[in-house]
Amino acid sequence: MQQTIPQQVSGVPQALSGRQLRQQSRRSRQQLYCSPQAVATAPETLPAQKKQPFGRLYNFSAGPACLPLDVLQKSQAELLNWNGSGMSVMEMSHRSKAFTSIITNAEQKLRQLLDIPGNYKVMFLQGGATAQFSAVPLNLTSEGDTVDQLVTGSWSKKAAQEAEKYGLKVNVVCKGDNKSVPSRDSWKLSSHARYVHYCDNETIQGVEFKTAPDVGDALLVADMSSNFCSKKVDVSKFGLIYAGAQKNIGPAGVVVVIVREDLMGKARQICPVTMDYETMKDSLYNTPPCWSIYICSLMFDYLLEQGGLEAREQLNQHKADILYDTVDSSNGFYAAPVHKSVRSRMNVPFVIPSKPELEKEFVSEAAKLGMTELKGHRSVGGMRASIYNSMPMEGIESLAAFMKDFAAKHS
Numbered sequence: 001m002q003q004t005i006p007q008q009v010s011g012v013p014q015a016l017s018g019r020q021l022r023q024q025s026r027r028s029r030q031q032l033y034c035s036p037q038a039v040a041t042a043p044e045t046l047p048a049q050k051k052q053p054f055g056r057l058y059n060f061s062a063g064p065a066c067l068p069l070d071v072l073q074k075s076q077a078e079l080l081n082w083n084g085s086g087m088s089v090m091e092m093s094h095r096s097k098a099f100t101s102i103i104t105n106a107e108q109k110l111r112q113l114l115d116i117p118g119n120y121k122v123m124f125l126q127g128g129a130t131a132q133f134s135a136v137p138l139n140l141t142s143e144g145d146t147v148d149q150l151v152t153g154s155w156s157k158k159a160a161q162e163a164e165k166y167g168l169k170v171n172v173v174c175k176g177d178n179k180s181v182p183s184r185d186s187w188k189l190s191s192h193a194r195y196v197h198y199c200d201n202e203t204i205q206g207v208e209f210k211t212a213p214d215v216g217d218a219l220l221v222a223d224m225s226s227n228f229c230s231k232k233v234d235v236s237k238f239g240l241i242y243a244g245a246q247k248n249i250g251p252a253g254v255v256v257v258i259v260r261e262d263l264m265g266k267a268r269q270i271c272p273v274t275m276d277y278e279t280m281k282d283s284l285y286n287t288p289p290c291w292s293i294y295i296c297s298l299m300f301d302y303l304l305e306q307g308g309l310e311a312r313e314q315l316n317q318h319k320a321d322i323l324y325d326t327v328d329s330s331n332g333f334y335a336a337p338v339h340k341s342v343r344s345r346m347n348v349p350f351v352i353p354s355k356p357e358l359e360k361e362f363v364s365e366a367a368k369l370g371m372t373e374l375k376g377h378r379s380v381g382g383m384r385a386s387i388y389n390s391m392p393m394e395g396i397e398s399l400a401a402f403m404k405d406f407a408a409k410h411s
């Protein structure tokens with residue numbers, strides 16, 4: 001689609017003003033609703049109130065997930081010429097002044113959002129959260145050490161399996177049933193573990209810790225890939241937090257690592273250089289994922305403008321409550337498998353217990369109404385609504401209304 005961007009006398013495109021952006025947005029909307037893609041993606045049957053601009057769908061994907069229209073449009077307006085630099089962020093040197101200001105903004109805004117203490121480094125790295133399953137043991141342990149792992153679902157299990165590759169004694173502190181977190185009295189923490197690793201939100205099962213686990217004085221390491229920046233956390237309780245960006249704070253391609261400084265500079269000899277926290281402390285040892293970091297910086301600006309993480313947490317709780325209330329008030333038509341005390345605010349799994357054969361129809365009927373990616377993970381089945389930071393309230397309301405209609409029709 002051709003966008004008309006005003007030209008300066010020199011021929012270098014300018015950033016669009018707010019008015020121009022709105023005009024452009026109206027134009028593109030008209031073009032998109034009439035375009036072949038719009039016909040393919042925005043079903044004819046989509047009720048007027050559910051229609052989103054640009055033929056966009058309510059995307060309940062577990063990740064990569066939806067981003068706010070404001071953020072997408074800002075990046076669109078700046079796509080060809082970022083802030084008068086004469087080039088796109090995709091084209092600029094990671095050592096340029098322009099990119100330095102982008103990555104500095106990203107770090108500062110994240111520090112502001114989470115009140116990150118000064119003795120913690122913030123890094124924007126590659127390899128996803130999966131690479132951190134290896135980077136954590138390679139940076140924080142020596143061969144023969146013991147590490148403690150809480151296993152509460154698929155991702156913490158994977159992290160524990162990966163740690164086993166590095167000559168460690170992996171002590172499974174507790175093993176959940178994918179629906180709950182075993183009670184604190186049953187945990188078997190080691191007295192000498194280098195760290196305790198856990199996953200704050202299990203994306204596949206929808207099991208979320210409401211507060212950081214109590215591990216006494218042990219060093220706590222958290223995978224927050226699927227609830228990072230969805231709530232306020234006290235960073236000082238952790239030795240290390242890592243999170244892939246593609247659910248709550250940006251696109252795929254970047255993983256944020258927040259690490260206490262005294263834990264750096266101790267990587268094993270065999271640790272790949274791109275995983276060594278000391279080498280990577282400025283995120284610029286090698287070429288970083290510049291575009292992904294840029295979108296994260298826009299997302300951090302957006303979250304701050306919208307009231308920060310206390311406000312975001314309240315909103316996220318409210319969004320999740322609407323869906324769980326719909327399940328709980330369905331007279332048993334729907335069921336949420338996860339124990340109420342650890343129900344995730346990010347990933348809401350639910351099933352149709354008495355008529356599981358209807359689940360496929362549920363997913364396909366919802367898609368016809370513009371609500372997509374509601375199928376549960378292939379390992380657990382059922383449905384899952386992933387409702388990260390950027391899922392708008394209208395998406396939640398549309399899904400709740402559809403769930404009620406579907407239940408009424410099939411009860």
Ligand SMILES: Cc1ncc(COP(=O)(O)O)c(C=O)c1O
Nearest residue numbers: 128129130155203223225226244
């Ligand atoms: C909680 C959690 N940890 C780790 C990962 C792996 O992330 P990546 O695919 O970025 O390596 C995921 C991905 O969905 C996740 O949800």
